[in-house]
Amino acid sequence: MKEKELYIDFDEYIRQGEPGQQEKAGYWQTAIGLQAVDGLKVSNYLQDTARKHIEGDITIDEARELVNQYYITKTAHDANDEDKEEGDRVSSNIVKVLSSPTFDFSTGGYQSIHRRVFEGVMKHAGELRTYDITKKEWVLEGDTVLYLNWEDLHRALDYDLEQERAYSYKGKSHDEMIAHLTRFVSGLWQIHAFGEGNTRTTAVFTIQYLRSLGFEVSNDQFARHSWYFRNALVRANYRNVAKGIDYSPVYLERFFRNLLLGEQWDLRNRYLHIHPTEEWSEQPNLASPHKYPTSTPQVQDKLHTDNPNIVRLVQVVREQELSVKEIMEGIGLKDRKNVLNLYLNPAIAEGYVRLLYPQSPRHPRQKYLLTVKGLALLNELNK
Structure with missing residues (x-):
């Protein structure tokens, strides 16, 4: 008898879940959806494992190990098990990659993504x-x-x-x-x-x-x-x-x-x-x-923002690399804490501003500059 396909509503987590759940549900939604480019579907077991990860019961590494053990110990096989195994393994691998804050923009980095996505499959x-x-x-x-x-x-x-x-x-x-x-x-x-x-x-x-x-x-x-x-x-x-x-x-x-x-x-x-x-x-x-x-x-x-503080910050930074002190002078505020909490942190969180040294937030020569999204907003403001 054919197993009834399980359906996990990732949209429900994305709409109503806690911030961490929303993020993880989005990763799983993307990872599973990408399998369609090769006509692959995922198993009920993978979806249930994804739910446990989204709800915080297991880590992504534990989820990947559960998927690995599932196929090692599985005794009953369906006609499309091979395709589902690829879909399951690749989906959990993609979630692992998307969860990482690091990104290597190089040929080696591109190859690394392929290796990490298809680990255990190819x-x-x-x-x-x-x-x-x-x-x-x-x-x-x-x-x-x-x-x-x-x-x-x-x-x-x-x-x-x-x-x-x-x-x-x-x-x-x-x-x-x-x-x-x-x-x-x-x-x-x-x-x-x-x-x-x-x-x-x-x-x-x-x-x-x-x-x-x-x-x-x-x-x-x-x-x-x-x-x-x-x-x-x-x-x-x-x-x-x-x-x-x-x-x-x-x-x-x-x-x-x-x-x-x-x-x-x-x-x-x-x-x-x-x-x-x-x-x-x-x-x-x-x-x-x-x-x-x-x-x-x-x-x-x-690319638009309703936050006037972000707009003001973008207009101050423009095409420069500025320190916090220089930003404070440009905005005309003397309270460093307010500048960080009301201007810099929201702009960084929404993707308009980035750190010159993102891997070292407390770098002694830390500067702040606009992202491509920030430059796009600046271009619109200048029209």
Whole structure:
């Protein structure tokens, strides 16, 4: 008899749970949702283990060990156990990675994410592929993206990451920022550095990178639209002149616009097909009044803040690196404690300001500067 699928309402934890529960539920929601890019589902056991972790009964390391022991000792096997085992192990590994406050923006860091995500699943986890690949894609009617040849993988990763590290977001509009992030992420994915697991690795790397830039990354976008995310990456990297098809990054841009700006594009895969039916030929923005005149959802501007203290701090810091003393002088306050509690700490918590030495908060030469999100707010304030 087929086991009835368990359903854990992660949204309920995210809406009504305590802060720690909300954070952990978001990680599990993202991790489990990302398995859809390879058509994988997770077991009831994994969901129940996730619930225990969210509620604080076990640590993430204990959760991963429980999953490991579950498959070592399991005697009764179903037809899809192998896929569920991969989904379970990878999901718990992703939660472990997302729970870590550290992030290594380098080729080694990218490989490390693949190794950590696929630990216990792939024999060559973290190792660059040593062969060329093609993949038949439904959205391309069976055609493939041209992935990078295996001899140049390391050099290409080094180049793309170094170019991104050197890029300045100062003075860039929201549209320019989204377009640039789209080019960077789609280019990183097109390298396809690993034999398997490239989309899940790119997604986790992207989440961590965006957080390092100060953005609040909504878990439900990757959780609910991971398959769209992958197909949007495919369309951004596919060109067929004979068929009159050019690179189409617009679909990936709309994913990021929803994710980072709070827009409401309808993220369904049928819009991404190279020859969509008439019904699916135009991807709508669900917040557009002419599309939905009777019930128009409100767009949430995720780069805006209603906190006047954060606005004032952003205007003081601007494109500089300032000490607490310099910030106090710029704001015109003499109470260090008030500046920290009312200005700096809220701005750091909401991703507008970052520390020059984040791993050493009490560094004697500590300075504060705007994140990419902070620069985006400054650009809007200067208009």
